[in-house]
Amino acid sequence: MDLVDTTTSDGIRIITINRPDAHNSLNRDLRRELRDAFAAAATDASPDGPVRAVVVRASGTAFCSGQDLKEQLEETRQGIDTDKVITEYNPMMDALLSIPVPVIAAIQGAAAGAGWGIAMACDFRVASTTAAFKGAFSGVGLASDCGLSRSLADAVGQTRALELLLLDERVSAAEAGSLGIVTSVVEAEVLDNAVQELAQRFATGPTASYREIKALVRDAAAVSARAGEEAGAQRRLFQTADHGEAIRAFLEKRAPQFRGV
Structure with a gap:
């Protein structure tokens, strides 16, 4: 089974994250398949291409829970792949940010860590009442x-972004709606229809105009540059005592005791 499914109909490219048994967490293969799917969508959304709107969705109950923890723990034990943010995550995000037409995230469940990052890199986020967000x-x-x-x-x-990322508390769909994190919140049973209606509106609209407006409003280069800065921060933090303590606490099923170093 492919970890990413893609379909195109009536100008709408639907990209489905398909690892529901692992809460759509991002392992190496999924990161690479998403990178390729996003890059293909960007190519096909060229002025003479078949794609005029893109939907990013996920199968199962979670949108994307972020980094695959089993993979992370194994890499930590072996001391390998500490540069995957640079070599895999950032190319995946650059591909998503390069899509020139409107991109809609359909968020039916938890979006955590990098999963929240993927959702925020989309232009619109339609969430069901069962969705939630967490930095982690x-x-x-x-x-x-x-x-x-x-x-x-x-x-x-x-200020609010700093609060959400530092305190790391769960953000419900209703709170996400009031904060402007999501475009709209709908009941779970109508999520697919709501997303399809919005995508159809874009797919039948003035695509050249949409492409130019998106380029003017969305500062993709700034998000990409910040992702590069975050990669440097991650590399430094991977080596800290606090991160090592967090890993040990997770394995020992206890609360971590951070020392600030």
């Missing part, structure tokens, strides 16, 4: 990635 970075002694520190601040302002 500071709790393990790390910084945000996927440009989330910039895209979230763009949506809610620096």
Whole structure:
């Protein structure tokens, strides 16, 4: 089974994250398949291409829970792949940010860590009442990635973004709606229809106009640049005592005791 499914109909490219048994967490293969799917959508959304709107969705109950923890723990034990933010995450995000037509995220469940970053890199976020958001970075002694520190601040302002990322509390769909994190919140049973209606509106609209307006409003280069800065922060934090303590606490099923170093 492919980890990413893509279909195109009536000008709408639907990209489905398809790893529901692992809460659509991002392992190496999924990161690479998403990168390729986003890059293909960007190519096909050229002025003479078949794609005029893109939907990013996920199968199962979660949108994307972020980094695959099993993979992360194994890499930590072996001391390998500490540069995957640079070599895999950022190319995946650059491909998503390069899509020139409107991109809609259909969020039916939890979007955490890099999953929240993927959602925020989309232009519109339609969430069901069962959706929720969480940074899941500071709790393990790390910084945000996927440009989330910039895209979230763009949506809610620096002060609120700092609060959400530092305190790392769960944000419900209703709160996300009131904060402007999502475009709209709908009942779970009508999520697909709501997203389809919005995508159809874009797919039958003035695509050249949409492409130019998106380029003027969305500062993709700034999000990409911030993702690069976040990668540097992650590399430094991977080596800290606090991050090591967070990993040990997770394995030992206890609360971490951070020392600030």
